[in-house]
Amino acid sequence: MSDVVLETHGLVKHFPLTTGIVFKRQVGAVQAVDGVNITLRRRETLGIVGESGCGKSTLAKLLVGLETPTAGSITVNGTDLSTLTAEQLRRTRRDIQLVMQDPYTSLNPRMTVGDIIGEPYEIHPDVVAKQDRRENVRELIELVGLNPDHINRYPHQFSGGQRQRIGIARALALRPAIIVCDEPVSALDVSVQAQVINLLERLQDELDLSYIFIAHDLSVVRHIADRVAVMYLGKVVEIGDEQQIYEEPTHPYTQALLSAVPVPDPTLRGRRDQIVLQGDLPSPANPPSGCRFRTRCWKAQDICAEQEPALENRSAAAHPSACHFAEVRDVTHAIQ
Amino acid sequence: MNQTSSDLLTAGGGDPSGFRPDAPPLEVKDLHVEFHTRAGVAHAVNGVSFQVNEGETLAILGESGCGKSVTAQAVMGILDIPPARIGGGQVLYRGMDLLKLPEEKRRAVRANQIAMIFQDALSALNPVFTVGFQLGELFRVHQGMSRADAKKKSVEMLDLVRIPAARQRVSDFPHQFSGGMRQRVMIAMALALDPEVLIADEPTTALDVTVQAQIMQLLDDLKTERNMGLILITHDMGVVADVADRISVMYAGRVVESAPVHEIYARPSHPYTKALLESIPRVDLKGQQLSVIQGLPPALTNVPPGCAFHPRCRYARDECRRDPAPPHYTVDATHLSACHFWEEVRERE
Amino acid sequence: MTEPAAVTSVEAPPSGGTGGPAGRQGTGKPTSLWGDARHQLVRNPIFLVSCLYILVVTSMAVLPRMWTSQSPRTCDIRLSRNSPELWDHPFGFNLNGCDYYAHAIYGARPSLQIAIVATASVVVLGGLVGLLAGYFGGWVDAIISRITDVFLSLPFLLGALVLLTLLQVRNVWTVSLALIVLGWTVIARIMRGSVIETRNLDFVAAARALGAGHGRIMGKHILPNAIAPVVVYATILLGGFVSAEATLTFLGVGLQPPAASWGVMISTHQQYFDRDPWLLLFPVGLLVGTVLSFIMAGDALRDALDPKLQ
Numbered sequence: 001m002s003d004v005v006l007e008t009h010g011l012v013k014h015f016p017l018t019t020g021i022v023f024k025r026q027v028g029a030v031q032a033v034d035g036v037n038i039t040l041r042r043r044e045t046l047g048i049v050g051e052s053g054c055g056k057s058t059l060a061k062l063l064v065g066l067e068t069p070t071a072g073s074i075t076v077n078g079t080d081l082s083t084l085t086a087e088q089l090r091r092t093r094r095d096i097q098l099v100m101q102d103p104y105t106s107l108n109p110r111m112t113v114g115d116i117i118g119e120p121y122e123i124h125p126d127v128v129a130k131q132d133r134r135e136n137v138r139e140l141i142e143l144v145g146l147n148p149d150h151i152n153r154y155p156h157q158f159s160g161g162q163r164q165r166i167g168i169a170r171a172l173a174l175r176p177a178i179i180v181c182d183e184p185v186s187a188l189d190v191s192v193q194a195q196v197i198n199l200l201e202r203l204q205d206e207l208d209l210s211y212i213f214i215a216h217d218l219s220v221v222r223h224i225a226d227r228v229a230v231m232y233l234g235k236v237v238e239i240g241d242e243q244q245i246y247e248e249p250t251h252p253y254t255q256a257l258l259s260a261v262p263v264p265d266p267t268l269r270g271r272r273d274q275i276v277l278q279g280d281l282p283s284p285a286n287p288p289s290g291c292r293f294r295t296r297c298w299k300a301q302d303i304c305a306e307q308e309p310a311l312e313n314r315s316a317a318a319h320p321s322a323c324h325f326a327e328v329r330d331v332t333h334a335i336q
Numbered sequence: 337m338n339q340t341s342s343d344l345l346t347a348g349g350g351d352p353s354g355f356r357p358d359a360p361p362l363e364v365k366d367l368h369v370e371f372h373t374r375a376g377v378a379h380a381v382n383g384v385s386f387q388v389n390e391g392e393t394l395a396i397l398g399e400s401g402c403g404k405s406v407t408a409q410a411v412m413g414i415l416d417i418p419p420a421r422i423g424g425g426q427v428l429y430r431g432m433d434l435l436k437l438p439e440e441k442r443r444a445v446r447a448n449q450i451a452m453i454f455q456d457a458l459s460a461l462n463p464v465f466t467v468g469f470q471l472g473e474l475f476r477v478h479q480g481m482s483r484a485d486a487k488k489k490s491v492e493m494l495d496l497v498r499i500p501a502a503r504q505r506v507s508d509f510p511h512q513f514s515g516g517m518r519q520r521v522m523i524a525m526a527l528a529l530d531p532e533v534l535i536a537d538e539p540t541t542a543l544d545v546t547v548q549a550q551i552m553q554l555l556d557d558l559k560t561e562r563n564m565g566l567i568l569i570t571h572d573m574g575v576v577a578d579v580a581d582r583i584s585v586m587y588a589g590r591v592v593e594s595a596p597v598h599e600i601y602a603r604p605s606h607p608y609t610k611a612l613l614e615s616i617p618r619v620d621l622k623g624q625q626l627s628v629i630q631g632l633p634p635a636l637t638n639v640p641p642g643c644a645f646h647p648r649c650r651y652a653r654d655e656c657r658r659d660p661a662p663p664h665y666t667v668d669a670t671h672l673s674a675c676h677f678w679e680e681v682r683e684r685e
Numbered sequence: 686m687t688e689p690a691a692v693t694s695v696e697a698p699p700s701g702g703t704g705g706p707a708g709r710q711g712t713g714k715p716t717s718l719w720g721d722a723r724h725q726l727v728r729n730p731i732f733l734v735s736c737l738y739i740l741v742v743t744s745m746a747v748l749p750r751m752w753t754s755q756s757p758r759t760c761d762i763r764l765s766r767n768s769p770e771l772w773d774h775p776f777g778f779n780l781n782g783c784d785y786y787a788h789a790i791y792g793a794r795p796s797l798q799i800a801i802v803a804t805a806s807v808v809v810l811g812g813l814v815g816l817l818a819g820y821f822g823g824w825v826d827a828i829i830s831r832i833t834d835v836f837l838s839l840p841f842l843l844g845a846l847v848l849l850t851l852l853q854v855r856n857v858w859t860v861s862l863a864l865i866v867l868g869w870t871v872i873a874r875i876m877r878g879s880v881i882e883t884r885n886l887d888f889v890a891a892a893r894a895l896g897a898g899h900g901r902i903m904g905k906h907i908l909p910n911a912i913a914p915v916v917v918y919a920t921i922l923l924g925g926f927v928s929a930e931a932t933l934t935f936l937g938v939g940l941q942p943p944a945a946s947w948g949v950m951i952s953t954h955q956q957y958f959d960r961d962p963w964l965l966l967f968p969v970g971l972l973v974g975t976v977l978s979f980i981m982a983g984d985a986l987r988d989a990l991d992p993k994l995q
Contacts, residue, residue, distance in 0.1 A: 051544035052515075064894045090896050098894045106887040109718070110909040123897050159632050170891070189399040190571055191629040194615035198626055216545065219574070223617035223626065242622060260549035261619045262574030266597045268620075269578055276553070277546050280514055332620040374724070 004078075005177055005210050006040040006063070006096070011072035013058050017285060030285045032058040034234035035072070037311070038212075040178065043204065045211040047225030047242070049218055049257070053281050054231040056214045060182040063212065064098040065089075077177070094124060097171035101183035103163035107155040113166055114151035117141065120173040127174055140169040145199060161192035165199065172207070180212045185220060197224055218261045222246050230254045233284055233292040236311055240319025250317045250326040252297050259331035271334040291323070299325045359431035361532040361565045362411070362450065363387035367425035369403075369410050371636075372418060378636035380406040382589035383425070388533060388565035388582075393556070395568045395580035395597075401633050403589040404569045408535050412452050413442060429533075447478060451526035455538040457518035461510040467494070467521050468506035474528045493524040498554060516547035520554065527558065533565040534558075540575065552579055573616055577601060582670075585609050588634055588644035590661065595671035605673040605682040607649045643675070651677050718913065722989035732985035735978040742975050745793035755787040757945050766961050776967050780953060788945050789967055795946040796975070798857050800926040803864040808919050811869040815876025816911075820884060820903055826877075837870045842932070849938040860939050864926050875918055879911035886910070917987040924979025931972055947972045 014029035033055040040046050048056045061067040063074065074081045076092055084092060100106040107116055118137045121128050128136050138148040144165040155163055164184060171179050181200070185193040201224060203209060215221050221228060222242055229239040230253065238251040249255045252275075259275040279296045282288055288295050294304040303324055313319065314326040369381035381403045388394040396404045409415045411427050413434070427434040429449055434442050454460050462470055471493055472486035481489065487506065494502035497520040510518055519539060526534055536555060540548035556579050559566040570576060576583060577597065584594040585608065593606035604610040614627035631648040634640055640647055646656035655676055656662075664672040667682070675681060726732045745752055755774075760783035767778040776785035818829035845863040852859050883889065889906050897906075927947075933939035934948030935955075942949055950968035958965045 051546060065896075066890055066894055093896055098891065100887050100891060102887055106891055108888040108892075108906055108910070111905070119892070119897070120895050123895050123901065161632070167891075170895075189633070190573070190612060191399060191615055192632075194617075194626040194628045197617070198628060218545070219617040219619040222619055222622055223624075246619065246622070256546060258619065260546045262549075262552075262572070262578045263618060263620050264573040264577045264601065264613065264616060265618075265620075266577045266580075266601050274549075276550060280517075 003042040004039050005042055005076065006038075006212070007075040008036055008038050008063075009073045009075070011036045011059070011062060011074065012070045013055075013062055013067055014070045028285050031234050031287060032284060033062065034287075036231075036234075036236055038229055038236065038239070040210050040212060042177075042210055043208055044227065045204065045213050045225045047221035047228040048212065048214045048231060049216065049221050049228060050231035051216060051257070051281070053233065053284055055234040055284070056231050057182060059231075060098070060180050060212070060214050063180050064096055065093050066098075090124075094120075094127070094174040095176050096178045096180060097174065097176040099164075099167050099171050099179060099181045099184045102187050103160045103167060104187070106167050107163055109155055112152050112154060113141070113158075116155070116166060117169045117173055120170065124174060136173070140172055141166075143172065143203070144169045145195075159192075160188050161195055164188060164196050168196075168199065168203070172203070175207075176209070178210045178212065180214070182214045183216065184213075186215065186217065193220065200224065218246075218258065230257065233282065233287050235292060235322065237293065237323070238319070238321045239311065240317075244317065244319045246332060247330065248317050248319075248328045249331065250314065250319075250321040250328050251293075251323045252299055252325075253293050254321075255329050255331050256296075261332070263332070268334050273329065273331045273335055275331065293323075299323075301325075354428075354432045356431035359428065360387045360389050361430060362567070363426075363428040364407070364411060365426040365428065367407065367410060367427065368423035369406055369415065369420055370423050371420050373637065375635075376637035379589050379639060380420075380636055381410065382639075384586070384589070384591050386584045386591065386594065388567055390532070390565055391560060391563045392581045393559060393566040393568060393579055395570060395576040395583045396586060397570060397573065397576055397583055398586035399571050399633060401588075401636065402586040403636070404586050405537055407586075408452065408537050408567070408569055412450065412535065413446050414452075448529045449531050450533045450535065451529070451531040452535040452537065453519070453522045453526045453539050455541050457515070457522045458510065460522055461518065461525075463510055466507050466509055467513070471506075471521075471525055471528060474525060478529055489528075490524075493528055494521070496527070496558070497521070497524045498550075499524075514547075515543055516551060519543065519547075519551055523551075523554065523558070527562070530562070531564065533567065535567045535569070537569045538571075539568075541570070541572070548575070555579070573612065585612075588639050589636060590644065590674065591664070591672075592645065592674045593672065594664075595667070595673075599671050603682050605667050605671065605678040606675045607651050607681050608645050610681055611648075611650075651675070651681060653677070718990060722986070725989040726985060729985050729989070731981050732989075735982040735985070738974060738978040739982065742793050742971070742978075743797065745790050746797040747794075749787075749790045749794065752790045753784070753787045755784040757783055757787040757791045758943075759783065766957065766964065768961075768963075777961075777963060779950070779964060780957070785950075785964065785967065788950060789947070789971055792945045792947045792950055792968065793971070795857055795940060795944060796927050796930055796948065796972075799861050799864065799930045799946075800923045802857070802861040803868065803926045804919055804923050806861070806865045807869045807872050807922065808915060810865065811872030812876045812912075812915055814869070815873040815878075815915075816880055816903060816908065818873070819877040819880025819911075820899070820907060822881075829873075830877075833870045833873050836867070837874075839867060841867050841929075842936070845929075845933055846936065846938050849933065855939065855941050856944070857940070860930055860933060863933070864929055868922070868926070872915060872918065872922075875914050876911065879914050880907055883907050883911040913990045914987075917983050917990060919983075920986055921980050921983035924976040924983070927972065927979070928976045 011033055012035055013033040014031050016026045017028040017030060018024040019027050036059060038046060048059065050056050058067065062069055076095060079092065081089060081092065114137050117140055118133055121133045138151060141148045141151060146162060146165055158166065185196050188196060197220065200211065204211060213221060213225055225242050227241045228245040229236045230245065230251065231237065232253050238245065238249065238254045245254065246258065249258055256275040256277050259273055277296045282295055290305040290308050294300040309322045309324050311320045311322040314321050316326045317328055365385050367381050367384045371378040371380055384407055386394060396407065398404045410422060422435060429445050434445060468487060468490045471490035475481040475486040475489050476483065491502050491506050494506055499505055499517060499520050513521060540551050543551065552575060555566060568580060580597045582594065582596055583600045584591045585606065586592065587608050593600065593609050600609060601613065604613055611627065611629045615629060617626060629648055634644060641657060642659055643656045643662050646652040649656065662674045662676050664674050665678055667673050667678060760781045762782045764778045764782035765780055774784050774786060776789055779785045779788060814829055818826045844867045848863045848866060849855065849859060884907055889902060892902050892906050930939055930946065931948035931951060934946060935952040939948055940946045942953060947968040951965060954964035
């Protein structure tokens with residue numbers, strides 16, 4: 001009995017580009033997510049990292065149903081979501097909830113905190129009986145470390161970090177198995193980030209949660225994730241457990257990304273392997289043929305343009321990497 | 337120092353009082369800035385002092401609301417007065433107090449000698465003019481260059497900030513550049529008049545990490561080439577470790593610790609600095625416990641008495657609340673800490 | 686490509702307290718859009734004066750007996766166009782020898798009635814249309830917008846003239862109808878724009894992710910957050926409709942005597958301006974005062990609700 005809670009197969013999302021006002025004609029597509037396979041197990045945190053345009057935000061939206069896939073499938077607890085009726089889908093979606101990035105816009109300013117956290121119960125009335133709802137909301141508020149007596153306050157009366165906790169409480173209301181966190185701490189101050197990260201970790205232990213943790217901050221992801229997937233222009237270029245990705249990256253993009261992450265240790269200055277990428281990010285509407293990273297890669301050869309490298313285990317390391325010339329290179333520590 | 341500015345300083349006759357070419361290019365002494373708001377008086381900057389020397393990078397580190405941006409804006413003279421009010425202190429350019437200069441002299445100094453770049457390049461650049469036009473305008477207006485010369489100089493500047501195909505791109509509009517490129521354009525504009533000090537207010541916060549690395553490298557190289565003073569305002573302790581020579585840590589409008597970069601990371605001597613270092617995850621370590629700073633930064637209209645950090649400090653004693661705000665104790669010749677118990681903080685691991 | 690504007694500026698504005706929420710720190714009041722607005726408005730003298738004037742005029746409409754014991758219908762033709770007599774007949778007598786002051790007081794009611802009925806209807810109708818167009822987008826928006834465009838291109842006065850002439854009946858309801866038919870489009874436009882802005886906010890996406898249906902999202906999330914510009918414009922519209930009624934009456938298609946409204950008063954007595962100017966000046970003064978009050982109140986409201994002006 002596998003404990004895989006979530007799986008995607010060849011997940012694709014293309015946004016059509018159209019011209020014309022009255023009669024629209026499709027002239028191309030932004031290939032935001034282009035064939036992504038990931039798995040998530042119980043109590044596991046899968047980190048998804050990448051820079052702007054890599055598709056991680058679109059992936060988040062696909063997972064929680066804010067966008068419908070152009071192709072491919074999402075399987076939750078063994079059930080392919082595309083095989084469900086609208087009503088069944090609605091019920092299954094309770095198991096995947098979303099925590100959003102910006103605490104200042106993710107809560108309706110005209111609703112009290114109690115209403116915000118309790119809204120899931122009104123949308124899905126069969127989860128908690130009406131008379132128990134308020135008590136449940138109070139418990140949730142306490143669970144995320146806030147004072148339940150503030151249940152009637154409005155979002156603007158809380159700080160950014162506290163609002164983010166409210167967002168987390170809202171995501172927990174329906175007792176989901178999976179929470180998709182889309183940059184949950186990026187908009188917070190450094191000292192508050194630690195509070196929210198610790199909260200997420202504690203909740204994972206207490207409530208048996210699985211997280212998909214999407215972020216651009218690789219330091220945060222290293223801290224919280226068990227496994228990490230690196231995305232570039234809509235594709236996963238490398239995936240492995242945290243140790244493998246951070247200590248033994250094999251894909252050039254992962255290496256470049258990691259080498260660019262600053263470490264709060266001045267003694268490492270000038271002693272790390274610095275990889276500076278050339279060129280600009282290609283347009284997702286017109287990605288390069290073959291390997292999408294080849295236009296900026298120092299290892300690029302002819303084969304890279306002709307044949308797209310599959311995400312598979314390469315002899316170099318024990319985790320999948322989408323590069324014809326995958327090779328381990330340590331970029332986070334000082335060169336000895 | 338360029339020719340224009342020394343002309344400007346002596347223009348209008350008389351001795352540009354206080355001007356000393358050997359004084360640091362920028363020194364701020366005991367600056368006070370307050371905001372008069374509906375909710376009360378917010379003491380945004382509360383006696384801040386620092387200096388930056390030629391070829392040196394000073395990082396002003398702090399979280400939101402600590403007053404670091406307001407300090408920079410006060411130095412640049414771009415504060416909204418009112419509701420802001422400069423309550424005291426000195427902003428010294430080579431020994432000359434900018435706050436006491438007549439308006440036009442002050443503007444001359446600020447235009448030519450001290451430049452600033454911001455977080456959001458898109459809103460700092462005028463969308464209806466080409467980049468070349470905006471750059472060229474600086475040369476035409478401030479240095480009286482001809483249109484042709486200004487254009488040539490603009491291409492040179494774009495080259496300087498490593499924008500590929502500068503000659504073609506000089507006729508592009510801001511929105512045609514990517515975020516990192518726009519930031520480079522903004523740097524080019526800031527450096528056009530050859531300033532002695534560049535203030536960078538969160539220049540890379542909105543950028544991807546690979547682009548951030550390029551921009552920080554560019555700033556570092558330019559600083560060295562031109563022997564400028566660079567003031568980097570940021571909340572990112574990783575970036576600071578990479579590029580800074582000295583760091584001033586700010587909290588609730590005050591500098592709580594200032595030291596050379598290696599000192600700050602190796603032997604932090606203020607509880608806030610120490611707590612910050614312990615609360616950030618690192619890409620080269622796994623499994624460390626993220627220490628948390630309880631509570632929230634104070635509202636600047638209601639700063640706690642005594643040491644502003646005491647409600648959140650694990651070293652706090654009665655004196656911290658009772659006594660006036662801690663002075664800057666001398667930890668050693670180059671290291672100051674505003675904590676009564678800095679020795680204890682420094683020793684404890 | 687930069688990181689999208691998702692990384693919002695971490696530096697909080699210094700006004701109203703930074704870092705911790707002002708309310709909890711004890712000194713500042715909690716700042717929210719309407720709370721701030723209310724705070725600002727009660728300190729705005731223009732707003733207060735406008736509201737006072739509107740209150741006065743409203744009380745004239747609702748409780749005319751509070752203001753005058755005379756009836757506008759006790760008329761003595763022999764007193765026609767007599768000058769004002771202080772205290773008993775402060776505005777003198779009109780063409781038919783009726784107490785002009787009483788007319789002015791009683792005239793407030795139909796003017797205000799039309800304005801309120803028309804504005805309320807326009808807000809409901811236009812608001813609903815704008816909400817649907819803005820929320821659904823796509824072909825729904827396309828169809829609604831084209832319909833809106835058609836109505837927008839009807840010239841106001843001409844359209845009202847034609848409509849009222851066709852209807853033949855001239856009372857408060859028909860005049861209101863004319864104003865509604867020709868005026869709903871502006872509110873629809875405003876609401877549509879506001880809804881389009883609101884529907885992209887994160888908390889709307891959060892509600893959708895939770896599985897909320899269209900009705901809930903429109904009613905609980907979009908409407909309360911999009912309504913501010915409509916409220917502002919509706920306030921100004923009240924004044925506009927008062928003035929529009931007077932215009933239509935002046936042109937002969939609005940209310941007719943013996944109905945008493947300011948428009949009727951103006952239209953009836955405009956020819957006597959050179960001989961007895963006060964016959965025109967009193968109703969004009971009241972009219973202008975009322976319209977001005979609504980406009981200024983609406984202006985003050987707009988400034989108070991504009992987050993960028995804080």
